[in-house]
Each structure stands twice: as C-alpha cells, then as structure tokens.
Amino acid sequence: MKLLYSPASPYARKVLVLAHETGLIDRIAVTVAGASPTGPSAEVAAHNPLGKIPALVLEDGTALYDSRVICEYLDGLSSGPHLFPEGAARWDALTRQALADGLLDAALLTRYERVLRPESQRWDAWEAGQVGKIRAALDRFESLVGGMPALDIGTVALGCALGYLDLRFPDLAWREGRPAVAAWYAEFERRPSMEATVPKG
Ligand code: GSH
Numbered sequence: 001m002k003l004l005y006s007p008a009s010p011y012a013r014k015v016l017v018l019a020h021e022t023g024l025i026d027r028i029a030v031t032v033a034g035a036s037p038t039g040p041s042a043e044v045a046a047h048n049p050l051g052k053i054p055a056l057v058l059e060d061g062t063a064l065y066d067s068r069v070i071c072e073y074l075d076g077l078s079s080g081p082h083l084f085p086e087g088a089a090r091w092d093a094l095t096r097q098a099l100a101d102g103l104l105d106a107a108l109l110t111r112y113e114r115v116l117r118p119e120s121q122r123w124d125a126w127e128a129g130q131v132g133k134i135r136a137a138l139d140r141f142e143s144l145v146g147g148m149p150a151l152d153i154g155t156v157a158l159g160c161a162l163g164y165l166d167l168r169f170p171d172l173a174w175r176e177g178r179p180a181v182a183a184w185y186a187e188f189e190r191r192p193s194m195e196a197t198v199p200k201g
Pocket of ligand 1: 008009010011012035036037038040050051052053054066067068101108
C-alpha cells in the first residue's frame with residue numbers, strides 16, 4: 001500500500017499513528033506529495049479528485065480517502081489492537097474524532113488564510129471565526145479528556161490536532177486555561193507512535 005502524505009499534515013499523521021499502533025506500519029510505503037488549495041498536485045489529483053492528502057493507494061490501484069476512511073480501513077486489517085471500538089463506545093470515539101478533525105479543519109483554513117491569501121484580500125472577521133471554532137473545540141476537550149480511554153481513534157485525532165497547533169499556531173497558546181488537555185497531551189505525545197511521527201515543515 002502506498003500512502004500519499006506530507007510530513008506536516010496532521011490528517012496524514014493520524015493514519016501513520018494508527019498504522020504504528022496496529023502494527024501495520026511496515027505494510028505502508030510513504031510517498032511525499034504536495035497538496036495546496038491553490039496549486040493541486042497532479043499526482044494526488046489522479047487518485048483523489050479533491051487534491052487532498054492523505055490518500056492510500058491499494059495494490060490493485062484503488063485509492064482510499066480521506067483520513068477517516070483510511071484509518072477505518074487499516075483498523076479492519078489489524079489482527080492486533082483496534083482503535084475503532086464496538087457498541088456505544090464507538091459513537092463516543094467517532095464524535096471525538098469529528099471534534100478533533102473539525103478543530104483541524106478550522107486550523108487549516110486559518111493557515112491557508114495566513115499564508116496563501118494575498119494580504120489585501122484577508123478578512124479578519126473570517127479568521128476570527130475559525131479561531132473561535134478552534135478555541136471552542138479545545139474547551140470541549142478540556143471537559144472530555146478526564147473520561148477518555150487511553151487509546152482510540154478519537155485520542156489519536158486529538159493528539160495529532162494538538163501537535164499541529166504546536167507546529168503552526170504557537171501564537172494561540174492553546175495550553176493556557178486548559179490544564180487537563182495540556183496534562184493529557186504531555187503524556188500522549190510520549191507514545192512511540194507519536195514520537196515516530198512528529199510533524200515537520
Ligand atoms: N478531511 C480530510 C482528511 O481527513 O483527510 C482533510 C485532508 C486535508 O485537508 N489535507 C490537507 C490538504 O490536502 C493537507 S493537511 N490540503 C489541500 C487542499 O485543501 O487542497
């Protein structure tokens with residue numbers, strides 16, 4: 001299997017963390033691929049018409065995307081740990097994944113606004129709206145982390161989201177006023193799967 005990814009992508013990191021945790025990492029060949037809303041990569045677009053990474057290309061050429069689909073696919077291949085629980089715990093895990101991914105969606109939109117949009121066309125209220133979503137998601141996690149399991153797809157998504165904020169948004173100082181999430185992340189980021197996938201770029 002070939003994973004089109006970027007070392008800075010938090011969504012691709014979710015896939016890699018899950019692959020480490022399930023013991024599937026050696027079955028995945030990673031290929032660095034560019035992805036930008038203003039300059040899509042032909043290689044990525046050939047597999048994912050949305051031009052987004054991550055995309056997982058299977059042996060028969062089938063492409064899977066996005067990170068949620070890829071993670072669930074890999075989890076289904078795992079003969080070891082599973083990060084998508086069954087029963088009621090499943091909906092809790094998937095909802096936390098959606099919250100962390102939604103935080104990331106707002107962070108990516110903010111990042112594109114800051115680095116891609118010409119300065120004369122920037123709209124402060126729009127960026128403030130996205131940052132408001134990031135802060136609201138973090139505040140919700142502050143009340144959720146105490147009840148979270150040690151590891152599931154929701155915790156992986158949260159860990160990757162916080163790693164991305166550290167990489168791209170030190171100005172948000174997300175730890176301030178959120179001691180529970182900060183303490184949770186200080187421990188979670190020491191997992192070997194997280195240490196092996198620290199974002200760069
Ligand atoms: N919902 C998607 C997922 O979970 O995989 C989001 C993927 C995504 O937005 N990836 C970014 C990207 O490819 C890189 S971190 N951006 C290029 C674009 O928006 O055109």
